[in-house]
Amino acid sequence: MKNNFYLLLxxxxxxxxxxxxxxxxESGKDEAKDHTLKSITMLxxxxxxxxxxxxxxxxxEAETGVHVNVLGVDAGVDAQATLKGYYLSxxxxxxxxxxxxxxxxxxxxxxxxxxxxxxxxxxxAYVDEKYGTIGFPYTTEAIGLAYNADILSKAGIDPSSITNxxxxxxxxxxxxxxxxxxxxxxxxxYCAEPVNVGWSxxxxxxxxxxxxxxxxxxxxxxDLIQNEYRVDDARFDNYARMIGSFNQYSDPALITTGTYxxxxxxxxxGRYAFITQGSWIGAALNGDNSAEYQAAGSFPxxxxxxxxEDGIDTILTSAPSWWAVSKEGxxxxxxxxxxxxxxxxxxxxxxxxxxxISPFTDCSYVASDPFAKxxxxxxxxxxxxxxxxxxxxxxxxxxxxxxxxxxxxxxNGELDAASFKNDINRTIEEWYAKL
Numbered sequence: 001m002k003n004n005f006y007l008l009l010x011x012x013x014x015x016x017x018x019x020x021x022x023x024x025x026e027s028g029k030d031e032a033k034d035h036t037l038k039s040i041t042m043l044x045x046x047x048x049x050x051x052x053x054x055x056x057x058x059x060x061e062a063e064t065g066v067h068v069n070v071l072g073v074d075a076g077v078d079a080q081a082t083l084k085g086y087y088l089s090x091x092x093x094x095x096x097x098x099x100x101x102x103x104x105x106x107x108x109x110x111x112x113x114x115x116x117x118x119x120x121x122x123x124x125a126y127v128d129e130k131y132g133t134i135g136f137p138y139t140t141e142a143i144g145l146a147y148n149a150d151i152l153s154k155a156g157i158d159p160s161s162i163t164n165x166x167x168x169x170x171x172x173x174x175x176x177x178x179x180x181x182x183x184x185x186x187x188x189x190y191c192a193e194p195v196n197v198g199w200s201x202x203x204x205x206x207x208x209x210x211x212x213x214x215x216x217x218x219x220x221x222x223d224l225i226q227n228e229y230r231v232d233d234a235r236f237d238n239y240a241r242m243i244g245s246f247n248q249y250s251d252p253a254l255i256t257t258g259t260y261x262x263x264x265x266x267x268x269x270g271r272y273a274f275i276t277q278g279s280w281i282g283a284a285l286n287g288d289n290s291a292e293y294q295a296a297g298s299f300p301x302x303x304x305x306x307x308x309e310d311g312i313d314t315i316l317t318s319a320p321s322w323w324a325v326s327k328e329g330x331x332x333x334x335x336x337x338x339x340x341x342x343x344x345x346x347x348x349x350x351x352x353x354x355x356x357i358s359p360f361t362d363c364s365y366v367a368s369d370p371f372a373k374x375x376x377x378x379x380x381x382x383x384x385x386x387x388x389x390x391x392x393x394x395x396x397x398x399x400x401x402x403x404x405x406x407x408x409x410x411x412n413g414e415l416d417a418a419s420f421k422n423d424i425n426r427t428i429e430e431w432y433a434k435l
Contacts (some may be wrong), residue, residue, distance in 0.1 A: 094329030135322025139356035189272035198404030202397030207389030213312035331343035
């Protein structure tokens with residue numbers, strides 16, 4: 001909740017609620033909610049799994065007798081605006097859904113779930129410095145260097161052997177030397193185009209500098225950015241060398257002018273051995289890019305850490321959004337439902353039916369998503385780091401003048417490794433000066 005934009009939004013909402021509360025008092029309306037103890041309401045903001053979440057609620061009702069009314073949000077509709085409407089009309093759901101930046105809208109209004117049993121089985125809960133554990137993770141996404149396992153096998157490369165810059169460079173050189181025999185257009189599908197794909201370099205890939213190899217609660221490098229407005233010299237020098245390798249071994253037709261669709265197409269069709277995207281592309285391999293993927297043999301995939309320093313052995317994982325419990329709702333019933341969702345019956349539906357990658361270490365189910373197995377293995381082994389890049393100012397990663405343009409200038413040859421670092425520091429300082 002460090003983003004000033006969301007603090008301002010929270011303040012605006014608070015004022016609106018105070019004014020709305022005055023109106024209710026003047027009308028003599030009873031502000032107490034009329035909740036049926038055997039019924040709870042929740043808001044689901046992932047429309048693509050609406051029917052599965054409804055099935056989740058139905059299964060819970062069949063087992064416990066507690067009805068779960070699942071509200072949905074249509075594609076393109078502002079979920080937070082919808083929630084504010086429910087709140088102001090005294091119809092706030094018992095369980096709401098929030099992305100990381102959205103929690104600031106409900107400051108002080110959500111239940112601290114720190115004492116719940118499921119908390120000890122996941123590293124992906126949303127934890128606020130002031131209010132505690134306020135977000136339940138129902139799925140997780142991962143950022144790592146994704147690879148085509150068939151191509152690496154044909155080239156005699158064990159992905160587990162890529163543990164630092166030297167072994168990464170060696171693997172790239174081997175693949176590049178055998179590019180024609182392996183049917184490759186390029187070793188790495190890396191795109192630094194800033195206008196349409198800037199969210200990838202400026203947020204996700206820069207995020208690997210901030211968190212790779214760190215414990216989930218280690219904020220060393222995001223703190224340096226936020227307090228001193230700069231990156232760590234030694235760590236970033238190694239990171240810049242890795243990005244330089246991506247520049248060298250990426251597809252020249254992709255790196256500065258390509259699109260996200262081009263990037264996915266190149267990987268799905270087996271023309272790139274690696275791709276600098278996260279686990280979310282698994283849905284495309286089973287969906288929009290399924291024909292290319294099938295034509296390439298539906299090859300097995302995996303993910304390795306962005307190992308730009310010795311000892312980096314984690315991928316970055318986080319829930320894209322969380323479920324949270326409103327203090328004004330049926331708190332105990334809502335908490336009981338979330339606990340059930342973390343257990344076997346709930347996880348079976350969320351993983352096998354909804355295709356979610358479980359954030360819980362004891363889950364025995366694996367989604368059909370091509371990346372589900374490797375992400376689940378990292379989670380079970382405790383080899384994950386956080387997404388602290390989400391705490392940076394809104395837009396710093398992918399807006400005009402943001403970090404993505406530094407990656408673009410490095411990729412097109414305007415900058416070398418040293419000036420790339422200077423450009424990153426200048427951009428950070430300028431963005432934080434605006435706050």
